[in-house]
Amino acid sequence: MDCTKFISEQHFTPAHPVVIVLPPTEEDSTTEEVGYLITALHTSSRWPLLLFNTTYEMKGKMNTEIYQHGNYIILISGSCRNFDEYMEKFSKQLAGLAYGNVQHSWNPRAKFILPVMSACTDYNTTYLSGAILSKLWLYKVTNSVVLFLESNGHITKFLQRNETGSAPNVRLSLHTWFPYENSQSCNPIDGTVPIRVFFLRNVSDIHRGEIFRGYIGKNLHRCPIRILARVKPPFVFIPNRIWLNASGRYTLVYNKGWDIGIISAISDSLNLSVVVLPARYPRSKSVRNFVSVNILSAELVKGRADIVIGQVLREEIFSHSLETTRSYYSMRIAWCTPCATKYPRWTRIFRIFSVYLWIYFILSLVLAIITVICISNYGHKFHLPEFGLYRDIISVTANVTAVALGISVATKPRTSSLRVFFFSWVCHSLAMSTVFQAYLTSFLIDTGYEEPIRTVEEMLNAGMRFGFPPSYKMFFNDSTDSIGEAILRKVTLCPDEGICLKWASEGRNISTLRSDMTTEFMHSIGSSTDDNNRPLLCDLEDGVVVYFQAVMAVLKGNPLLEHINDVIDRIVEGGLFKEWKKLFFNHARVAKKAPSSYTLADTYLNISLIHMQSAFYLFLLGHAAALFSFVIEMVWNSRASKQREATG
CATH class of the missing domain: 1.20.5 (Single alpha-helices involved in coiled-coils or other helix-helix interfaces)
Structure with a gap:
């Protein structure tokens, strides 16, 4: 235990919590050795100490650390005659840390010291240390060391087998390994990573040993990395089936998709060989269309894959056993409503002038009739030669209306006063007719658009129903949200997002939810646009419901996560991912032979008989x-x- 204390003082980060995992059995946990170690570490006052056990109740109350643990000391015990007993107890200790009540504080990147408390002569210690380190590798623990009390017989056999000379007075052996050190040490589970053994005469020899190297370089010597791919265009497209003559069977080749491009860049940067595994889809067709990340993450926990790709969203990962890479694509789901439609051509005839202007026109017409009659009657009193036609109210109304409509009158006035007023009325009518015809022609060509819905409040007041797939219903389950309750009362569930968008764009009877990636794709292929290349569905100003971030999922503690994040950051910051997006939408537009996006040229229309x-x-x-x-x-x-x- 002095060796364990010395290594802790030399290598554990001060002030970071140290978790001491007691042996599963109570009799092993209450030995003098365990008590001595706890007392010695507590006396040093360098770290907060947390005692943890997996099988029996401890007296008194224990504080649970809410932050990640900094260091671990796992005390391993077992019978010298039963090799499997060691591994069974050790597996329980690890499972209690990774999946028990403290799983949120579990830190596979911490430093691990694993003292084997029994000094046995019945087995080779390298076999036991190899099994322990392999079990740790399943939990992505790479920074670990196993301590043994060695007998002279063990030392002699080991030295003879490895021809490393003599080591007199050796008391301890320190076992560790360094994965990815070369092309022959890729997968510890396969037993290809050699165990490094350091024999110690006393505790002062420890600082000279190569322990707790921890860091893995960027050259992984073409070691394989297993990728579990979920088909989700445009992140991962459907793979191609290629016949291999050597194996005599078909194989799936994934070569298209944003995630595939990122994985290729990671492979080139870290000198990895990529093995892409297809996701195991359920038999049910309804479930197959939406494979949950939780189903795929089980493959990570079982050690069958290293990374999960295929539109993995950070918000759908709830397991404390998983971690995510840096986000490389942010998307949002927002409300969209049918865009404002054009006014009917007949209604625009009556909307050329406002109501007040039409009232003014009618009043001016009445006033002109009265004025003509008054001038004619006034001239008749003074025996001025004026036609009687301009003293009759019916004839005057017909003549004044004819001038307003641009039609000539049957008889022109004789008197100068009536001619002056008649000329002014002709000019007024000509101006009104010119303006009316100009606006009439423009409105017959482009009638204009109705007032659009701009906010969620206007959408609620419009009386329109809401439609979205059942999976989106969880966004409105908050009972304190009055808007969410109002939406759920008038919701119509659609089979999928495409059906909802079709109902909204063609039927114009619902408001629906869509992602901004769907919006970009629809615009690129010219879908859901009118004759003038304008969109049929419009987003609201405050219609964003939720944000999502596209990531990749790995098991918690994956030693390559830092390097993977570094590659992703360079891809995003260099604009490479943005260029991939642009190419994808351009290819989709070319494949659909869709016109380019809306430009000012679309405001000019060819006048036809329809207009x-x-x-x-x-x-x-x-x-x-x-x-x-x-x-x-x-x-x-x-x-x-x-x-x-x-x-x-």
Whole structure:
């Protein structure tokens, strides 16, 4: 135990909590050796000490550290005659740390000292240390050392086997290893990593040994890394099936996708060989379409893979056993509503002028009629030669209206005063007619758009229903959110996001949720756009519901995580990922033969008969009214002639 204390003082970071994991059995935990170690470490006052056990109740209350542990001392005990007993008890100790009540504080990157308390002569210590270090590797622990009390017989056999000379008065042996040191030491589970053994005469020899190296370089000598890929375009596309003559079977090759590009860059930077494994999909088709990250993370925990890729979102990882890389793509899910539509062409005829302007026009027409009658009557009193046509209210109304419509009158006025007013009315009517026709032509071509929905409050007040897939329902389960409750009361669940977008863009009967990646993709391929290349679905100003970050998942403590994050940072900061996004959307646009995005050129339209259809209907209505008036006049004139002949 003096050796354990000395190594702790030399290598453990001061002020960081030291966890002492007691042996699983109570009799082993209450020995004088254990008490001596705890007392010695406590007396040094260098670290907070936490005692931990996995199988029996300890008297008194224990404080649980809420932050990550800094160092570990795991006391290993067992029967000298039963090799498996050591590993069984050690497995329980590790599982209690990684998956027990303190799993949130579990720190695989800490320094581990594992003293084997029994000095046995019945087994080779390198076999036991190899099994212990292999078990630690499953938990991604690489910075560890195993201590043994050695007998003279063990030392002699080891020296003869390795031909390293003599080591008189050796009391201890220190066992460790260094994964990824060369191409032959890639996977400790396969037994390819050699155990480094240092024999110690006394505790002063420890600082000369190569222990707690910890850091793994950036050259991994083409060691394999296993990638578990979930097919999620554009992050991971469907793999190609290639026939291998050597093996006589097909193999899957993943070569397209943003995540695949990042993995390739990581492989080149760290000199790794990549082995991509397909995700094991459930048989149920409904579940197959949405493979949870929790299903894939089980493969990491079991040691079958090193990294999970395929649109892995940081927000969907809840396990304390996993860690994530740096985010390389941020996305959001936000509300979108049907964009404002164009006004119908017939309604725009009546919206050319405001209501007040139409009232002014009617009042000016009435005032002009009254003025003409007054001027004619005033001139008649002074015996001015004016036609009686301009003193009759019906005739005056017809003439004034004809001038306003741009039609010539049957008889021009005679007197100067009436001619002056008549000329001013002609100028006024010409100006009004010119403005009206100009606006009429422009509105017949482009009628303008209705007032759009801009905020969530306006969306709620619009009376429109809401539609989204069932998986989005969890965003509104907060009972204290009044907006969420209002949305859930009027929700219509869609089978998937594509159906929701189709209902919203074509049916225009719901507001829905969509990710900004979906928005970019739809714009790039020209989907959900109108004739003028304008989008049919518009985002709200305050419609963001949740943000997501795309990451990769690894087991907690993965020694390569720092290097992987460094590569991801360089990809993002260098603009490489942004360029990948741009290429993906450009390829999608070219494949769909979609037009480019909306530009100012789209504001110019070719006038066709469709745009002038309303004008033709107006002209047809005018000719029909003129024909009807002509027929009525002919009938009325015929009846009047017959009456005159009868009376004559």
